[in-house]
Amino acid sequence: MKSVVGKKFRADRSKAAGPPVEPGQSGSSPISAPVSSVSQTEVGAQPPASGPEPRSAFRGTGPVDVRGPVGVARPVEVAGPNLSVRRWLGGAICLHFLLIAAGYLAVVRPSSLQTRLVDGFAAYLRVMHWVPEPGAADAEAPAEGVAFFLARGAGLERSYRLQFQGGTEGQEMQWYDAPYDIGSPGSERRRRHSRFWAAIAELGLSDQNALAARLLSPIAQAYPEVKRVRIIRLPNLMTNVVQDAESPPYTASIVRQGDSIRFVREPIPRLGSAAIP
Amino acid sequence: MSEQQTRSAWDRFWFGEVGTGLTLRPLRIGMAVMAIAYFASHWADVGRWFSGTGVLGSEALGQFLLEAQLGEAVRWRLSPLYWIESTWILRGYLVVGMLLAAAWPWVRITRAVGVALWLMVVGMANRAFMISGLEELVLVWGIAYLAIAPPDGSEHWTGSLALRLIQVHLTLWLVVTGLTMLSAEAWWEGTGAMALVAPAEDRRFDLVDSFSGTILLEGTTHAVVLVALVAPVLLWLPAVRALGFGLATFWSLGLALLTSQFTLFVGLAVLLWAFRPRGGSTSA
Numbered sequence: 001m002k003s004v005v006g007k008k009f010r011a012d013r014s015k016a017a018g019p020p021v022e023p024g025q026s027g028s029s030p031i032s033a034p035v036s037s038v039s040q041t042e043v044g045a046q047p048p049a050s051g052p053e054p055r056s057a058f059r060g061t062g063p064v065d066v067r068g069p070v071g072v073a074r075p076v077e078v079a080g081p082n083l084s085v086r087r088w089l090g091g092a093i094c095l096h097f098l099l100i101a102a103g104y105l106a107v108v109r110p111s112s113l114q115t116r117l118v119d120g121f122a123a124y125l126r127v128m129h130w131v132p133e134p135g136a137a138d139a140e141a142p143a144e145g146v147a148f149f150l151a152r153g154a155g156l157e158r159s160y161r162l163q164f165q166g167g168t169e170g171q172e173m174q175w176y177d178a179p180y181d182i183g184s185p186g187s188e189r190r191r192r193h194s195r196f197w198a199a200i201a202e203l204g205l206s207d208q209n210a211l212a213a214r215l216l217s218p219i220a221q222a223y224p225e226v227k228r229v230r231i232i233r234l235p236n237l238m239t240n241v242v243q244d245a246e247s248p249p250y251t252a253s254i255v256r257q258g259d260s261i262r263f264v265r266e267p268i269p270r271l272g273s274a275a276i277p
Numbered sequence: 278m279s280e281q282q283t284r285s286a287w288d289r290f291w292f293g294e295v296g297t298g299l300t301l302r303p304l305r306i307g308m309a310v311m312a313i314a315y316f317a318s319h320w321a322d323v324g325r326w327f328s329g330t331g332v333l334g335s336e337a338l339g340q341f342l343l344e345a346q347l348g349e350a351v352r353w354r355l356s357p358l359y360w361i362e363s364t365w366i367l368r369g370y371l372v373v374g375m376l377l378a379a380a381w382p383w384v385r386i387t388r389a390v391g392v393a394l395w396l397m398v399v400g401m402a403n404r405a406f407m408i409s410g411l412e413e414l415v416l417v418w419g420i421a422y423l424a425i426a427p428p429d430g431s432e433h434w435t436g437s438l439a440l441r442l443i444q445v446h447l448t449l450w451l452v453v454t455g456l457t458m459l460s461a462e463a464w465w466e467g468t469g470a471m472a473l474v475a476p477a478e479d480r481r482f483d484l485v486d487s488f489s490g491t492i493l494l495e496g497t498t499h500a501v502v503l504v505a506l507v508a509p510v511l512l513w514l515p516a517v518r519a520l521g522f523g524l525a526t527f528w529s530l531g532l533a534l535l536t537s538q539f540t541l542f543v544g545l546a547v548l549l550w551a552f553r554p555r556g557g558s559t560s561a
Contacts, residue, residue, distance in 0.1 A: 080292035080434045089438070090287065097445060104453040126353035129402045129417045132410070159476045181321065186481030186537025188318040192408040194479060196332070199407055214341045218332045236475040237485055238468070 099124065103131030159234040160197035167225030175230065178219070201231045204250025204265070212250055213263035220254050220261050228253050229263075294437035296555060298430030301423060301440060305382045305391075307547030308419045312378035312398060315416055315540055316371045319401065323371060324364030327404060335359050338406065351406055358404035373397065384428060391424030412540035418446055419548050443551040448509045450545070451525065455505030464502050467495030473535045481537040504528040512552045519554040 162178040183189025203212040230251035235244040252263040374397040402413035426439035463469040488494040511521025533542035
């Protein structure tokens with residue numbers, strides 16, 4: 001039990017901030033006593049008492065009240081882990097926040113050191129989902145890394161829609177929104193759809209047509225009447241005339257032969273000089 | 278100052294906080310509600326996304342990653358849901374997750390419920406490759422830290438550790454958000470707030486017209502940046518902690534309204550409760 005008592009230290013830092021206690025000096029006041037007790041435990045490196053550690057860290061008998069009558073915190077002793085656990089935890093905490101900071105700060109243009117650090121600890125950061133995946137933060141996945149939400153809100157966030165053509169009797173040449181529920185405006189459901197379509201749009205803009213087609217294949221299979229498909233970006237108050245006049249980032253015709261489906265990418269028409277004011 | 282005293286201050290910071298049981302209970306309840314909302318938000322689309330014939334079904338996603346040579350990107354995104362193809366089993370996973378979240382604040386005899394809930398959220402977040410966002414991050418680290426604390430609210434050094442981890446992580450989040458905002462021109466020229474509300478089709482509330490006034494628009498923009506940069510300092514100064522707490526909470530709830538990112542920003546507001554000023558306590 002003695003060693004457990006020796007692991008106590010003051011929780012109230014205002015009280016603990018008393019005169020420094022020299023190593024080896026016995027604290028005479030109730031404030032300095034726990035500090036010297038910590039030293040003794042660390043130097044002696046006594047193993048904790050056998051048996052389970054008490055759940056409650058409050059010592060003494062009677063009801064516990066951490067607040068005084070006027071709301072001032074009383075000095076309350078809280079048991080801490082032993083020295084080796086403290087050291088191990090301290091190192092782990094430092095490393096943990098170092099890695100998370102590196103992952104978070106690699107948002108605009110990560111340095112090679114940041115990249116190496118995050119990649120080197122990918123198992124830890126990704127298995128436990130401590131850092132976002134590229135492109136998770138806003139609808140347009142920037143090539144240079146993960147953009148934190150609010151980090152680059154310079155009109156970058158756009159609303160995306162998946163549109164079909166064909167299958168609607170009498171309106172064979174009309175584009176219409178994909179006929180399934182994507183959730184109400186502002187919902188997580190709609191945001192997930194928008195991220196997915198943004199990913200396809202990005203692939204289309206970078207001419208990775210096979211990959212875009214791969215992502216769209218399950219949708220095309222679910223809607224056999226559809227003949228063409230496209231991803232559009234909706235204009236908003238932050239977009240300018242040129243951006244609003246841009247062609248959809250991905251448009252493709254669907255060729256069906258039996259069970260197989262092929263997507264034929266339709267080239268994006270270049271803007272003519274007339275479109276530029 | 279001796280080495281032992283330095284170490285002692287470090288130990289007091291991480292393991293010596295008091296009153297954590299009372300502080301962490303509202304956080305646990307709040308994060309449980311957010312977790313239920315998160316699992317519920319997947320209910321309607323879980324089959325469309327992740328079932329065998331889903332858009333991101335295991336086979337389709339595997340083919341895509343193979344062709345895109347993105348295997349390294351998902352190598353560590355581990356989740357049991359990659360092996361599940363049935364929509365009903367996927368929904369069963371969501372039900373279990375919601376039940377765990379509902380039970381978490383009330384089961385006070387074991388940490389197992391919190392740990393299990395954390396694993397369920399991590400599994401869902403890792404499975405939602407390409408469609409997950411920042412809301413998963415807040416849920417994951419919030420629940421992870423809270424699961425460390427004693428479930429019965431008793432005073433124990435693990436409660437102190439959990440509280441400090443939440444506080445430090447929140448501070449880091451605010452600082453990073455504030456600093457990275459400075460890299461975008463919109464936050465300097467006063468149009469950042471408009472950028473948040475502009476995609477009105479994807480917002481719960483259309484607030485575009487509300488920002489027709491220049492002073493309101495630019496004032497809101499500058500306030501969003503200023504609070505993100507100043508609040509992390511105020512929150513750690515006992516004398517002005519109440520002000521920092523109020524500003525940061527208002528910031529989070531305001532951004533939830535502007536961006537409709539309710540899970541993310543309300544989750545942050547819940548976790549900010551870790552900084553709730555306690556009358557007379559001088560601990561930072």
